[in-house]
Amino acid sequence: MSFSGKRILVIGLARSGMAAIMALHKRGAVLTAYDGKNKEQIEAEIKKLEEIEVTVFAGVNPPLAELNLDMLIVSPGVPLDIVVIQEAYAMGIPVIGELELAYQLKSDQVEMYAITGTNGKTTTTALLHDIMEKDGRNTAAGGNIGVALCNLVDEMDNGVIAVEISSFQLETAVNFRPHICAILNITPDHLDRHKTMEEYIKTKSKIFRQQTGDDFLILNYEDERLRGFDSAANSQVVYFSTDRILEKGVFVDNNSIYIAWNGKVELISSLQDTLLRGKHNLENILGAVAVAWMAGVRGEIIHESLSTFKGVRHRLEEVAEHRGVLYVNDSKGTNPDSTIKALEAFEQPVVLIAGGRPKGGSYADVARLMASKVKELVLVGEAKELIKSAVMDYGFRNIHEVEDFTSAVSKASELAVAGDVVLLSPACASWDMFPSYEHRGDLFCELVTKKIESDN
Numbered sequence: 001m002s003f004s005g006k007r008i009l010v011i012g013l014a015r016s017g018m019a020a021i022m023a024l025h026k027r028g029a030v031l032t033a034y035d036g037k038n039k040e041q042i043e044a045e046i047k048k049l050e051e052i053e054v055t056v057f058a059g060v061n062p063p064l065a066e067l068n069l070d071m072l073i074v075s076p077g078v079p080l081d082i083v084v085i086q087e088a089y090a091m092g093i094p095v096i097g098e099l100e101l102a103y104q105l106k107s108d109q110v111e112m113y114a115i116t117g118t119n120g121k122t123t124t125t126a127l128l129h130d131i132m133e134k135d136g137r138n139t140a141a142g143g144n145i146g147v148a149l150c151n152l153v154d155e156m157d158n159g160v161i162a163v164e165i166s167s168f169q170l171e172t173a174v175n176f177r178p179h180i181c182a183i184l185n186i187t188p189d190h191l192d193r194h195k196t197m198e199e200y201i202k203t204k205s206k207i208f209r210q211q212t213g214d215d216f217l218i219l220n221y222e223d224e225r226l227r228g229f230d231s232a233a234n235s236q237v238v239y240f241s242t243d244r245i246l247e248k249g250v251f252v253d254n255n256s257i258y259i260a261w262n263g264k265v266e267l268i269s270s271l272q273d274t275l276l277r278g279k280h281n282l283e284n285i286l287g288a289v290a291v292a293w294m295a296g297v298r299g300e301i302i303h304e305s306l307s308t309f310k311g312v313r314h315r316l317e318e319v320a321e322h323r324g325v326l327y328v329n330d331s332k333g334t335n336p337d338s339t340i341k342a343l344e345a346f347e348q349p350v351v352l353i354a355g356g357r358p359k360g361g362s363y364a365d366v367a368r369l370m371a372s373k374v375k376e377l378v379l380v381g382e383a384k385e386l387i388k389s390a391v392m393d394y395g396f397r398n399i400h401e402v403e404d405f406t407s408a409v410s411k412a413s414e415l416a417v418a419g420d421v422v423l424l425s426p427a428c429a430s431w432d433m434f435p436s437y438e439h440r441g442d443l444f445c446e447l448v449t450k451k452i453e454s455d456n
Contacts, residue, residue, distance in 0.1 A: 002027075003029045006029045007069050009071075009073070010032070011072065011075060012076075012077060015148050017035075019098065020101055021052075023153070023154055025052050026154070033056045033057070034062050041058075061084050064088060070093075072085070073101055074095060075098060097172030097173065098149060098169070099149060099169040101150060102153045105150065105153050111295075113160060113163065114178035114207055115128065115184070115287070116166070116184070116204055117185045117220075120280060122145050123311060124164075124182065124287045125164040126141060126145065127305065131297055131301065138158060140161050144165060144166045160295070167203045170204065170207055173207075176210060177211055179214075180295060181208055183218070185283065185337075208235055215235040216235055217229070217233045218294070219238070220283060220287070221241040238294060240283075242279060242282050242283055242286065246260055247260060250268075250290045252271070256270045257286065259289065269303040269306045274307065275306075275308070276310075279341070279344060279345075289306075314330070315333075316328060317329040322455065324418025326420075326421045328424065328425075329424050329445055331438070333424075335428075336363055342423060343374070344369075346423070350421045351374075351375055351412045351421070351422045353408045353423065353424045353426070354380075356381040356382065356428030356433065357431045357432040358383040359429055363390035367387065367391040371395060375415075380404065380408040382432045409422075409424075410451075424441070426440070
């Protein structure tokens with residue numbers, strides 16, 4: 001599709017929005033931008049856009065009727081129920097997101113292998129990228145992880161992009177069709193935006209809706225919500241399982257990973273050779289293995305990657321061990337289910353730091369596990385009363401409420417003794433105190449490092 005001369009409004013001037021603008025400017029689009037923040041908050045972005053003659057509406061709704069728009073591009077962090085987007089829908093203006101735009105802009109020689117799910121997306125995408133690199137392919141990783149997709153498709157004439165995709169990105173997908181995609185799991189998340197589980201599940205399913213019989217859909221057999229997707233898919237469905245032997249797919253047997261395909265069973269790797277910790281990471285590994293295998297990567301290459309890949313930042317990241325206490329940064333644990341998986345990864349007593357902005361789900365299940373696995377619970381942020389109430393329902397009383405994040409890390413360090421794990425796994429979004437979970441995790445690492453330096 002040609003964008004030359006098209007009148008396009010881009011909403012949201014964070015990473016994705018700015019990448020979309022630059023890609024469209026290069027292709028001759030007539031651009032306008034809008035962000036709900038005021039001019040002072042996005043001063044740097046406005047200055048950059050003025051250099052390429054893009055009109056910016058900051059904190060003031062743009063006059064859609066006067067702009068005579070051909071299209072609206074919305075950044076994933078922007079909810080679709082804001083006034084300007086609802087006006088666009090009412091006027092019949094096409095609305096797509098940066099994911100869809102990047103798909104339309106990419107070269108035909110670039111494949112997108114897409115990963116979604118409530119938890120594990122980042123680790124699986126990073127592992128898949130590592131496997132592809134070790135296979136000698138021209139590859140990159142982006143989307144909800146790292147680099148905006150529009151930046152990547154501008155830089156690549158051919159190769160493979162391992163794409164991490166959130167439900168927010170899938171909301172505005174229209175023709176997006178990955179050759180291979182995987183859904184790792186679906187548990188309650190982002191219900192503050194999607195409102196119901198049914199709508200959340202429906203949104204996640206958009207990742208495979210445009211696939212055909214030439215494409216592959218990878219699903220976690222142990223997630224009952226995903227098992228039902230095979231009847232809705234036009235693509236070839238491939239399952240993976242941590243708990244049972246499959247006649248066709250990727251599975252674990254006798255502490256080893258196997259793939260059964262085309263009537264043959266091949267050993268990929270012993271679990272002892274992998275470096276990632278926890279059952280949830282085993283799911284991530286199997287998902288990445290399935291995608292790589294369907295992409296034609298040989299078993300020995302996959303094994304090489306599994307034996308060297310150490311994981312990603314902010315997901316069960318072992319920051320330091322000091323005086324017998326292990327400090328672990330799981331800031332990417334932004335919902336209750338991800339914190340459940342983090343807690344299940346440890347046998348040691350856990351001093352848990354939790355809290356932040358709630359996302360609309362229940363804390364009952366994670367509270368039940370906290371009551372049995374957590375030694376001391378340090379709560380901070382907007383959700384601390386919700387979590388406190390939930391965990392007290394299970395008889396847990398070792399609760400410490402603090403007013404800020406620095407105090408949370410200090411208190412957890414004070415409570416921990418040799419043999420304990422101080423685990424940051426908030427079960428909440430970071431937005432009450434931080435711009436992102438990365439900022440939260442970085443501060444945790446910084447505070448741990450300062451403590452060690454002061455003690456030495």
